Amino acid sequence: MNSNSSIKISSDLTNIKKVFSWLEKTLFALVNDKNKKSTLSLVVQEALVNAIVHGNKENKNKNVTLCYEVIEKDVHLKITDEGDGISKSSMQKDESDIKEDDLLKDSGRGIILIKHFCKDVIFDKNSVELIVEL
């Protein structure tokens, strides 16, 4: 991916604002459709929280990097952390996994939302690539 289109933050949830400020000036400037911008915001938000909280365990000495590249009509966003990687069971989660007993649980929806709103999601050891149609 193009190294000019990347940002690195330390693992503090308050730094997510910095990523969105940067995206507003870069990727989001290319997106005219408000719903599409909201979709991108949602999947980036969920992936950043996963990387900071689950990947790097909010260790501020560890970083999260986001880079993106627009390829034809899609944007490929890669979010990389410095953690041990996501479990196979988490990777495989989708909306069919929300059973009646889980409806009132207050966690476990991030990956389900990412998978629903992305055209494709590619998990690697400690990174996730989100492909979203522009």
Added chain:
Amino acid sequence: MLLEIKNEDNQSIVSFLDCDRIDTTNLKLIKEQLAPVVSEFNENSNKQEQVLDFDNIDFIDSSGLAMIINLYKNLSEHDKSLKIINVNEIVSNIFTVTKLNTFVSVSNR
């Protein structure tokens, strides 16, 4: 102040001002402002329905969904109901995917 409160008949309506999202970046502030509103609402026997007006909200993340689920549980314990109105297409889709619309009343824009 992110929230505006209106009282109408048996409802308390909370609107979000200067805020187009509910996510980790503003959740703490929203929770702090919402807590006394809900507490007062729960103590008022004349009010039955807590309404959240999402007219200004473009998207909500999973931490925002957790806040809504906890709000629903809190209200249910006091025999009150929760309704979310003026929901946009993306948020409506988020509620459908996560099945939140199966237990909270949701109406779209």
